[in-house]
Structures are given as structure tokens and as C-alpha cells.
Amino acid sequence: MFKAKAYAAAGATSPLASSTIARRDPGDRDVQIEILFCGICHSDLHYARDEWHSFLPTVYPCVPGHEIVGRVTRVGSGVTRFQPGDLAGVGCLVDSDRTCPHCREGLEQFCPGMILTYGSPDKHLGGVTYGGYSDSIVVDEDFVLRVPEGLNLSGAAPLLCAGITTYSPMRHWGIAPGKKVGVVGLGGLGHMGVKFARALGAHVVVFTTSPGKKEDALRLGAHEVILSRDAAEMQPHMGSFDFILDTISADHDLNALIFMLRRDGNLTLVGAPEKPFQLGAPGLLFGRRSLSGSLIGGIAETQEMLDFCGRHGITADVEVIPIQKINEAYERMLRSDVKYRFSIDMASLRSE
Secondary structure (H helix, E strand, O other): OEEEEEEEEOOOOOOOEEEEEEEOOOOOOEEEEEEEEEEOOHHHHHHHOOOOOOOOOOOOOEOOOOOEEEEEEEEOOOOOOOOOOOEEEEOOEEEOOOOOHHHHOOOHHHOOOOEEOOOOEOOOOOOEOOOOOEOEEEEEHHHOEEOOOOOOHHHHHHHHOHHHHHHHHHHHOOOOOOOEEEEEOOOHHHHHHHHHHHHOOOEEEEEEOOHHHHHHHHHHOOOEEEEOOOHHHHHHHOOOEEEEEEOOOOOOOHHHHHOOEEEEEEEEEOOOOOOOOOOOOHHHHOOOOEEEEOOOOOHHHHHHHHHHHHHHOOOOOEEEEEHHHHHHHHHHHHOOOOOOEEEEEOHHHHOO
């Protein structure tokens, strides 16, 4: 066991502050990583403030962070895929039961025994797992991802959550050249959805309520932008989409989006609004349309996504901050005051 520097929250109303945490020494199958950048996900804020108490109560002190990119510093004697100096990433999962049907299919994100990067029971040291707001982390080789050389590392970090969250449903629903894809919302998830849909060869349309986002949507790769509150802009696209990715976490109308789908089209949710949706049946019945949800991706698919990003030069648009501005970043994130993801430069933590 060794001590690592970290930023932790001591309670639901406490700001994150400098701390030290215990990390296990690498075992035979473990990889130790010096963390270079860690993205900030909205899930981090929910967990730090115990806003998911009903299904994932926070254990304090807590260290969030599951969009991790760094360099391998040590490996166990049984590790075969990594060596010191390699670029490596860690996403939302650091272990699973490996035996359930989901794990056997490479869908560890649905494993009932999955171990989250933070907030899950730590079978090695007791207590709970600590995330990437730290200078280092130790993870089983099977849950470590290889990060392609040549990517901007600050922008690569959010790929480990925002990236795979948007890539996975597009792969599942067969997005390819000739498909018409809608992306609802242009935030941390939505801007990644636009980049992936364009790189997969689809015709990409962004739905937004903000006229000021049109220029940025086109810059990110959208072919068209629809102001979703304008019926005149919506009408020509009725019944024309093969797939729509809904990234919105605020209350909004799904019925209007479902009617935008062609026959057998799919609307996938990756945002999680607090209130239940009011959904009418006709939009689904007439056209055999479907509504589904998607949760990150398995380890193999996450590696596939990173390799795809390496080939296409895809990273998140980020604002790089020092760890000392984490609390300010949380407040700005609540105001949607970031384009489009914060990425923490962990050199700022090591300099403390």
C-alpha cells in the first residue's frame, strides 16, 4: 500500500480539497498509472454531493473521476499487454464478476457485480474505490485501455465516459454511410455524438433550443441544425431519421422526437432527466419505431472506440483547468458554462 495525492469531498456540502488516499501496491495482474489528465463528468458532481443517495449513496471521503488518461509506471509480473511508459486509460469500471452472461458477452457495464472506478466496495483495501482526481491509480490489466499515440491527451480523457457513452449506441444501431442521424443537445455528450456520427459517415442533424449553437454545431461536423422549438424547422424532417441520440438531462418532449423517426427508426436516451417522461403510444405504434437507453460500453468496445478515435483524430473539445479550480468548475458545469468538457491537468496536483 502507498499514499497518493488526491482531491476529495468530506461531505455532501463540502468543497473538494487536497487530501491523501491509500492505493494498493500492484499485484501480479495490476497496472499502476501516473494520471496526466482526468475529465470532469456530471456524474462526479452528483456523487460528490450525494445526489444519487437512493441507489448509490456516497461514502465520504469520496474521490470522483472516471475519465482517466496517464502513463504506466509499474506493472505486475503477470501483466502482458502493458509496460512502463505506455499511454493508458481507465473509464467508469475497474472490475466485474467476469462470469455473468453480460461479462461473457463483453458487456461488463451491465454486470450486477461491476466495480465502479469510484464509490464501489474495494475488495483490496476495504472501504470504497477512489477515482481519478488523484496523481495515480492501480487497476487490473483487464480494465485498462490502451490510448493511441498522437491524440491530445487532455481531450482524450473524456473519451473514457462521454466518448463511449455516445459511440456505443451508434455502433449498436448500425450507424453507417447513408444513415440520417439526429443528435439532441450540444453539450459534453452531444458534441461527441456529432463527431462520431460524422466520422461514421452519417448525415448529421443537431436538434437544439439555442440559436447561438448553430455555428458551433456545424463546426463540429453537423450538416444541418434544427431549432427544436420551431415547428416550421421541424416539419420538413418528420419521419426521416434512422436514429436519434438524445443527450438531454432536463425535462423535454420525447413525442415530437419519436415522430421524426422513419419506420423502424430508433431514439436512444443517454441523458437521464429527473422526471418521468409522458409518452404517447401512437408514435411508436405507427412506424414500428423504438425507444431505448444505453449505458457507457464494455471494455472491448471502449478499446474499439479509442482505436477509432486514433484513426480519425477525434478528441473532446475541452477547457483544461488545474485541480485547484475543481469547485469552480462544478459550479460552471451546472450553468453549462463550458465548451464542452473540463479536463484536469494533474501536473497541478503533483506541484502542491
